[in-house]
Amino acid sequence: MSFTLPRFARLLSLSAASLALAAPLLAPASAQARDFVSIKGNVVNVREKPTTRSDTLWELARGYPLKVRERRGKWLRVGDYEATLGWVFAPLTTSAPHRVVTSRSANLREKPGTQHRVVGKLEQHEIVRTLGQQGTWARVQREGGQTGWVAKRLTWGW
Known part of the structure; x- marks a missing residue:
């Protein structure tokens, strides 16, 4: 069976895309845990934008677990089991599970x-x-x- 270069390149591209989608499922639990943080302070504000001048959307209590969706400087865009919540200042979080x-x-x-x-x-x-x-x-x-x-x-x- 012979492939033309464009078709072969498309197959490689599809394989790479499939692997990229499967990578989180294949990653060890410890690697996935790095994508989580918990609230360190007694109460921490989750904000609409990554700045202290932004509106507070939520107040979360100590220990509340969060999934990190994006990092921007010292800010984390986070979500929980229901949805993306907003932005939290990274120094107010901990890696304690x-x-x-x-x-x-x-x-x-x-x-x-x-x-x-x-x-x-x-x-x-x-x-x-x-x-x-x-x-x-x-x-x-x-x-x-x-x-x-x-x-x-x-x-x-x-």
Whole structure:
């Protein structure tokens, strides 16, 4: 089978585009985690534009996890599990992993798995610190210090 140069170039171009689209799926979790940040301060403003003179769109609490969509100087364009939210000043964020509960409630369990004892109930929008992960479960810590395991599918973050 012979290819003409233009057709071969198109095939290479399509292959490169396919690889570029698949790269985030093939990247290790640690590489993808770099695209996340959490709020460092007690309350941080998310702004319409990357400047302190811009309107505040949202106020987010300590630990709230955010997906970084764009970087511009010391500003990050961020989103959460629902949408792109706006811009946050990068020094007000941290690389400490957190999750937010996205379901109405979630069982906090003694060990990873539904067969283990429930040690608490997490409420929707509650923010927890991620201590570790095992399969489809995340080991988390609540603000008051209580630790346990939660099903990742009931949360968002890293």
